[in-house]
Amino acid sequence: QAQQPVNTIQLNQVGFYPSVEKLAVVVGEPKESTFYVKTSDGKKIVFTGKLTASKPNEFSQKPIRIADFSSFKTNGTYVVEIPGIGTSYPFQIQRDVHKAAAASLKGFYYQRVSTDLPEKYAGKWHRPAGHATTDNQVLIHPSAASAQRPAGTMISAPRGWYDAGDYNKYIVNSGITMGTLLAAYEDFPEYFKAQKLTIPESANQVPDILDEVLWNLRWMLTMQDPNDGGVYHKLTNAAFDGMIMPDKAVKPRYVVQKSTAAALDFAAVMAQASRVYKNFNRDFPGLSDSCLNAAVKAWEWSQKNPNILYEQESINKQFDPKITTGTYGDRNVSDEWTWAGAELYVTTKKDNYYTAAKINTANELVLPSWAQVKTLGYYTLARNGKNLTPAAQKDLPGIKKQIIQFADDLLAGTAERTYRTVMGKSEKDYIWGSSAVAANQGIALIQAYKLANNKKYLQGALGNLDYLLGRNAVGYSFLTGFGEKSTLHPHHRPSIADGIEEPVPGLLSGGTNARAKEQDKCPGYAATSPDEVYLDQDCSYASNEIAINWNSPFVYLVSALEALQNQ
Numbered sequence: 001q002a003q004q005p006v007n008t009i010q011l012n013q014v015g016f017y018p019s020v021e022k023l024a025v026v027v028g029e030p031k032e033s034t035f036y037v038k039t040s041d042g043k044k045i046v047f048t049g050k051l052t053a054s055k056p057n058e059f060s061q062k063p064i065r066i067a068d069f070s071s072f073k074t075n076g077t078y079v080v081e082i083p084g085i086g087t088s089y090p091f092q093i094q095r096d097v098h099k100a101a102a103a104s105l106k107g108f109y110y111q112r113v114s115t116d117l118p119e120k121y122a123g124k125w126h127r128p129a130g131h132a133t134t135d136n137q138v139l140i141h142p143s144a145a146s147a148q149r150p151a152g153t154m155i156s157a158p159r160g161w162y163d164a165g166d167y168n169k170y171i172v173n174s175g176i177t178m179g180t181l182l183a184a185y186e187d188f189p190e191y192f193k194a195q196k197l198t199i200p201e202s203a204n205q206v207p208d209i210l211d212e213v214l215w216n217l218r219w220m221l222t223m224q225d226p227n228d229g230g231v232y233h234k235l236t237n238a239a240f241d242g243m244i245m246p247d248k249a250v251k252p253r254y255v256v257q258k259s260t261a262a263a264l265d266f267a268a269v270m271a272q273a274s275r276v277y278k279n280f281n282r283d284f285p286g287l288s289d290s291c292l293n294a295a296v297k298a299w300e301w302s303q304k305n306p307n308i309l310y311e312q313e314s315i316n317k318q319f320d321p322k323i324t325t326g327t328y329g330d331r332n333v334s335d336e337w338t339w340a341g342a343e344l345y346v347t348t349k350k351d352n353y354y355t356a357a358k359i360n361t362a363n364e365l366v367l368p369s370w371a372q373v374k375t376l377g378y379y380t381l382a383r384n385g386k387n388l389t390p391a392a393q394k395d396l397p398g399i400k401k402q403i404i405q406f407a408d409d410l411l412a413g414t415a416e417r418t419y420r421t422v423m424g425k426s427e428k429d430y431i432w433g434s435s436a437v438a439a440n441q442g443i444a445l446i447q448a449y450k451l452a453n454n455k456k457y458l459q460g461a462l463g464n465l466d467y468l469l470g471r472n473a474v475g476y477s478f479l480t481g482f483g484e485k486s487t488l489h490p491h492h493r494p495s496i497a498d499g500i501e502e503p504v505p506g507l508l509s510g511g512t513n514a515r516a517k518e519q520d521k522c523p524g525y526a527a528t529s530p531d532e533v534y535l536d537q538d539c540s541y542a543s544n545e546i547a548i549n550w551n552s553p554f555v556y557l558v559s560a561l562e563a564l565q566n567q
């Protein structure tokens with residue numbers, strides 16, 4: 001009989017490819033230094049190893065040991081057992097071990113607006129369509145009024161994905177989300193061509209990822225004002241809904257003021273989508289051209305309106321109703337110019353876009369986030385390095401060098417850190433949505449791997465996947481439905497209101513957030529160490545919400561690692 005699993009042995013609860021580094025982090029000071037890998041029924045010892053002493057956790061100062069069983073490569077389901085400490089949650093060793101987690105791309109299907117999710121596709125989480133009427137009758141908020149579209153008139157803006165645990169739809173956050181998913185497809189088309197998610201479009205000839213992305217793309221297109229090319233910042237209720245199912249959320253919806261960040265993120269996504277869907281012209285006639293037209297119009301609007309920020313407080317001083325939902329209030333749009341310029345340039349090969357992107361190979365790259373998309377432009381240029389005009393070609397070696405340098409900086413010191421992950425280099429990694437920090441670091445490492453072909457980058461990326469699936473200071477797998485101790489109570493309205501015990505699967509919790517307690521005031525936070533502030537409760541929106549911009553880098557990372565597992 002195996003001992004009861006305890007949470008002091010922290011490892012990737014999904015599992016490991018046979019030939020990779022396999023680590024468990026042990027919190028505590030066991031008297032004996034022997035550890036065992038056993039079959040998951042606890043009956044048979046398959047591997048015996050010695051715990052490695054490690055310096056205490058750099059944030060909490062807790063004593064740490066490492067169980068390294070990398071040399072054990074036999075397929076099966078196992079646990080790690082440490083006498084005097086306990087037994088880990090079970091995990092597998094096998095090829096394709098993260099294939100199911102990669103299918104968490106289906107998490108986006110569960111976020112779809114304007115459509116029923118029938119049992120056939122959604123299983124026990126089936127539900128009626130949300131916002132089926134409201135999003136066909138979206139009001140122009142006074143902040144968005146124009147001569148052609150006065151306040152109170154209506155537009156139709158259905159489809160899209162709910163942003164997160166709330167039911168609103170935000171262009172800025174859709175921007176990086178879509179860019180990341182489209183990049184995943186551009187980097188690993190063969191992998192995604194073979195993937196089936198069991199969504200309504202699975203029977204068509206188009207890869208499921210592109211069918212899913214199209215659901216949100218069609219919504220995004222409706223957010224552009226055809227009269228001037230500007231893009232509304234968001235489509236939203238005046239205030240957040242209660243914890244109700246989407247079909248019960250029927251309050252009026254508004255599009256609010258246009259912003260430069262929204263227009264440029266929109267332009268970037270549309271330019272990229274135009275490139276990607278060009279190969280599917282037969283399936284979606286005219287789509288690629290429409291996307292490019294939309295991108296160019298949004299770009300031209302931005303040139304005339306180069307710095308219009310979305311400032312909700314000042315809007316609320318002037319107009320009613322007051323809007324209190326998420327702001328995604330980016331204060332600096334220079335990075336959006338870079339990303340949109342790079343995407344438009346690669347799609348059109350027109351040098352004026354490249355010039356406007358202001359690529360600077362002397363500056364350091366920055367980890368992508370909804371507010372910081374500069375580096376996405378550099379990835380795009382490197383990815384399309386074979387198809388550049390001389391204007392960009394001259395910078396290509398510098399761009400590649402920057403990406404590799406960025407990855408090297410991320411990797412530096414990983415081996416000395418107690419959790420041996422790139423994630424957690426500094427306290428600053430544990431922000432709102434820290435899971436996406438880990439996933440985006442993983443993407444940066446994959447980009448470097450593609451350029452430099454050095455396996456150290458892959459190993460670093462895999463370490464961050466291990467982090468997300470359990471090798472972290474709270475010992476949780478942050479992906480709903482994956483791992484024996486995974487997030488169960490995300491701040492996600494359908495998961496709260498549907499009466500089903502398990503949360504909607506394939507959604508990534510925002511994860512540990514050093515400042516969560518002051519941000520959401522959910523009672524119950526006990527930990528103070530930055531790497532431990534996490535609460536698996538639905539009131540904890542600052543540490544336990546889900547969001548599309550966190551799911552997308554996770555999908556990129558896990559899919560890339562599946563695609564590259566034999567390298």
Ligand code: 9MR
Pocket residue numbers: 163164165166325326327328432433541545546547
């Ligand atoms: O992801 C966003 C995070 O970076 C911000 O710190 C936080 C507070 O402004 O908002 C997060 O985004 C939320 C958005 O405003 C509304 N939908 C849910 C998002 C995830 O919590």
